[in-house]
Amino acid sequence: MEKLNSELYLQNCCIIKQNEELRKKAQRLNKENQALQTELKRKLSRANSNQNPSTESDVSSTSSSGSINLSKP
Structure with a gap:
């Protein structure tokens, strides 16, 4: 059970780090x-x-009517 908890804790840490980077x-x-x-x-x-x-x-009025999404490919 402790091994599983440790693995889940490490996965959680990785997810948190990825979330911060994103x-x-x-x-x-x-x-x-x-x-x-x-x-x-x-x-x-x-x-x-x-x-x-x-x-x-x-x-x-036209340019402020909505947001324009100009993302790089």
Whole structure:
């Protein structure tokens, strides 16, 4: 019984470590995603303001309507 408990404890420790690594990776990816969204919004805003200054309000409402998922393959 103690051997089984020891094995389960070690498995649990490994799972906890993997979970922490995945959480850190998710935070990094989220930060990168937010930076890419900001950059895309800025580029869209510049492109629209160069093409037609009267539609600038359309860009801000479109770009803020939802999150854009730009993940690397």
